[in-house]
Amino acid sequence: xxxxxxxxxxxxxxxxxxxxxxxxxxxxxxxxxxxxxxxxxxxxxxxxxxxxxxxxxxxxxxxxxxxxxxxxxxxxxxxxxxxxxxxxxxxxxxxxxxxxxxxxxxxxxxxxxxxxxxxxxxxxxxxxxxxxxxxxxxxxxxxxxxxxxxxxxxxxxxxxxxxxxxxxxxxxxxxxxxxxxxxxxxxxxxxxxxxxxxxxxxxxxxxxxxxxxxxxxxxxxxxxxxxxxxxxxxxxxxxxxxxxxxxxxxxxxxxxxxxxxxxxxxxxxxxxxxxxxxxxxxxxxxxxxxxxxxxxxxxxxxxxxxxxxxxxxxxxxxxxxxxxxxxxxxxxxxxxxxxxxxxxxxxxxxxxxxxxxx
Amino acid sequence: xxxxxxxxxxxxxxxxxxxxxxxxxxxxxxxxxxxxxxxxxxxxxxxxxxxxxxxxxxxxxxxxxxxxxxxxxxxxxxxxxxxxxxxxxxxxxxxxxxxxxxxxxxxxxxxxxxxxxxxxxxxxxxxxxxxxxxxxxxxxxxxxxxxxxxxxxxxxxxxxxxxxxxxxxxxxxxxxxxxxxxxxxxxxxxxxxxxxxxxxxxxxxxxxxxxxxxxxxxxxxxxxxxxxxxxxxxxxxxxxxxxxxxxxxxxxxxxxxxxxxxxxxxxxxxxxxxxxxxxxxxxxxxxxxxxxxxxxxxxxxxxxxxxxxxxxxxxxxxxxxxxxxxxxxxxxxxxxxxxxxxxxxxxxxxxxxxxxxxxxxxxxxxxxxxxxxxxxxxxxxxxxxxxxxxxxxxxxxxxxxxxxxxxxxxxxxxxxxxxxxxxxxxxxxxxxxxxxxxxxxxxxxxxxxxxxxxxxxxxxxxxxxxxxxxxxxxxxxxxxxxxxxxxxxxxxxxxxxxxxxx
Numbered sequence: 034x035x036x037x038x039x040x041x042x043x044x045x046x047x048x049x050x051x052x053x054x055x056x057x058x059x060x061x062x063x064x065x066x067x068x069x070x071x072x073x074x075x076x077x078x079x080x081x082x083x084x085x086x087x088x089x090x091x092x093x094x095x096x097x098x099x100x101x102x103x104x105x106x107x108x109x110x111x112x113x114x115x116x117x118x119x120x121x122x123x124x125x126x127x128x129x130x131x132x133x134x135x136x137x138x139x140x141x142x143x144x145x146x147x148x149x150x151x152x153x154x155x156x157x158x159x160x161x162x163x164x165x166x167x168x169x170x171x172x173x174x175x176x177x178x179x180x181x182x183x184x185x186x187x188x189x190x191x192x193x194x195x196x197x198x199x200x201x202x203x204x205x206x207x208x209x210x211x212x213x214x215x216x217x218x219x220x221x222x223x224x225x226x227x228x229x230x231x232x233x234x235x236x237x238x239x240x241x242x243x244x245x246x247x248x249x250x251x252x253x254x255x256x257x258x259x260x261x262x263x264x265x266x267x268x269x270x271x272x273x274x275x276x277x278x279x280x281x282x283x284x285x286x287x288x289x290x291x292x293x294x295x296x297x298x299x300x301x302x303x304x305x306x307x308x309x310x311x312x313x314x315x316x317x318x319x320x321x322x323x324x325x326x327x328x329x330x331x332x333x334x335x336x337x338x339x340x341x342x343x344x345x346x347x348x349x350x351x352x353x354x355x356x357x358x359x360x361x362x363x364x365x366x367x368x369x370x371x372x373x374x375x376x377x378x379x380x381x382x383x384x385x386x387x388x389x390x391x
Numbered sequence: 392x393x394x395x396x397x398x399x400x401x402x403x404x405x406x407x408x409x410x411x412x413x414x415x416x417x418x419x420x421x422x423x424x425x426x427x428x429x430x431x432x433x434x435x436x437x438x439x440x441x442x443x444x445x446x447x448x449x450x451x452x453x454x455x456x457x458x459x460x461x462x463x464x465x466x467x468x469x470x471x472x473x474x475x476x477x478x479x480x481x482x483x484x485x486x487x488x489x490x491x492x493x494x495x496x497x498x499x500x501x502x503x504x505x506x507x508x509x510x511x512x513x514x515x516x517x518x519x520x521x522x523x524x525x526x527x528x529x530x531x532x533x534x535x536x537x538x539x540x541x542x543x544x545x546x547x548x549x550x551x552x553x554x555x556x557x558x559x560x561x562x563x564x565x566x567x568x569x570x571x572x573x574x575x576x577x578x579x580x581x582x583x584x585x586x587x588x589x590x591x592x593x594x595x596x597x598x599x600x601x602x603x604x605x606x607x608x609x610x611x612x613x614x615x616x617x618x619x620x621x622x623x624x625x626x627x628x629x630x631x632x633x634x635x636x637x638x639x640x641x642x643x644x645x646x647x648x649x650x651x652x653x654x655x656x657x658x659x660x661x662x663x664x665x666x667x668x669x670x671x672x673x674x675x676x677x678x679x680x681x682x683x684x685x686x687x688x689x690x691x692x693x694x695x696x697x698x699x700x701x702x703x704x705x706x707x708x709x710x711x712x713x714x715x716x717x718x719x720x721x722x723x724x725x726x727x728x729x730x731x732x733x734x735x736x737x738x739x740x741x742x743x744x745x746x747x748x749x750x751x752x753x754x755x756x757x758x759x760x761x762x763x764x765x766x767x768x769x770x771x772x773x774x775x776x777x778x779x780x781x782x783x784x785x786x787x788x789x790x791x792x793x794x795x796x797x798x799x800x801x802x803x804x805x806x807x808x809x810x811x812x813x814x815x816x817x818x819x820x821x822x823x824x825x826x827x828x829x830x831x832x833x834x835x836x837x838x839x840x841x842x843x844x845x846x847x848x849x850x851x852x853x854x855x856x857x858x859x860x861x862x863x864x865x866x867x868x869x870x871x872x873x874x875x876x877x878x879x880x881x882x883x884x885x886x887x888x889x890x891x892x893x
Contacts, residue, residue, distance in 0.1 A: 242513035244859035247871025280535040318864030
């Protein structure tokens, strides 16, 4: 046996692209960017989120569901048919890939909550969140891994090229793309554990480890979120849903919760800003994401990149015309945009917020 | 003549060759163990409590305090402690009193919990090179906030924040009244609290005028005896605490013997000199949760809505009780565990009533979260916090801050001899005898207490760094970072902690 092999210790890789003018890009861009960072993963997980890919169903929720057993599918479909008006059901198209020998069954549903189910002040979004929590925590072998409008997530166990080819990513066109290659270390490599993690149209790809996961999870549970996917990144998706959709914070303020400024900086700010930031830390201390992270979160109106507050993971941003690129490595950006107008590494905890125009 | 059948616990010995007859032992002993016999120091070992004052102040190291080798016959059922107390009781017909927290060998769960640490994938953080934040705010927090953006695009808060107590680190000093401890001891607490940016607590003895200047670091207490309570007092601190119970003596009141009530204590408590200060077991205006609510809001009205803390002893249904207290409007709930200290308590109460802080804390934090009201009040954990590790574990179980009573006294010289109720404390901490209290120079001993807090701050920062987080709020309630060793499944379930290896 060769005892002199080099153990490949790396980290996850992530990449994102947004066209502010909503120009639709094919899936090959994000695939090529991620493939350059193959060494940042170990083949145990990759995935992509794409926005703007279902224009013909843009008012409907697109559920991407992963099934371990046929019975799980029957149970979920029974539930969906009872509670939703379903426009279309189809298996997510896949193409055989040599490296992927076993995969769960994946089905997508275009649907909206049945009107008679929306009693009281429950919004459609609330209803969908409850559906996701219920299915993921109560129906064995079924996982809704994507539940937004006009967007979808494609993920699994494999390296980025395998997963992209498996899902025929090049056949989709979207105006925001994120992607992830995974090097799982603290939780198993399984299909549900691949990134992105989503809820409604929030999607997260993450490099790092959320050391505050325990309290983030307990905090979210107070608001009815159930964490079932065995991976720390899941908290980021739910926290953003809570802070932005439920509590009405704007994106920048929500980022200030996740990567809070240090007290010394808050104290220096003083005045109204200091008061606001102090209240944020007092109230949302349990939502602070502490530990090493760089993450991208996509949503229907834009893309955000953010590092932890002492920058323990890499993040690079570049712009070219109306396109903004974010990635773990500059080379992964230059692979698909050789001459960006501008390229920089954001400061620790300072979010890069890009919104769609119009 | 009736001769006591109790056996002395300790033997005070003097090496007569080393002894230079300087009489410092006679001067230093508050218990009257030593006296001058014309040509040598005489010893009445029956009076010795092993406070070790004589040992520390003997210039020749001539004194030894030994555990008495003479014991009752070995018996695994009838231990020395049981027999001694029983005989004492047979001789007096009274209730054996004690000071300090229970010393019976109940399991200490803190010693069966281990904290996590980072390795490869989540880097640890070096607190010597990176910021490490311990600041803690105690008080009710809104469940969500509203903001607007000012004209310059900067964030402005629209929500009105409830009042908070700001602590530089999640530590506080426990309530210890003037009377139960000396004025100098209270000054030590006040000076150290100010220097460290934390709080001391008056306990139920009112507030001496010398301590008023430390008002930004004081929590004033209202207990069943209402000693020293007046409008100035209520407004003299940053918060008011309603004491319902004490960990060392759940369900019973307080008793400060007349011997510990000289003029200054009497005037501060607003009672006659030399009378026993008896706090009733209940507060006579609180016989229900509705009554408590009325008192909380009466105090808020009287103080311009400062935070109100409610202190209870941890008992079997503590989680439901705390839920009620929070819903009654308390901003802070102070949980005092079974091992909490006391100046005076019946041994039988101290040793057999209540539950440990670890169980109580876990149950309370869980319950408040299940009910979605955890943000409505902060939780302070007390009663058995011996080290920064205990503090870290309590925080991981769900405490916002921990309170130090006995630990603070030890920093002042206390050796936990457990005789606070006698008023003879040789270290001048729990005595009111001027010749003893003068020994506790506030400046000198505040320095020691400040050192203790600084040391714990450093240690807590090291622990956070090892856990890979740089703010204490990321440890608070993060039970995922704890593992149990040698705990049964049910205890682990109550604590919400996995066993080691999982």
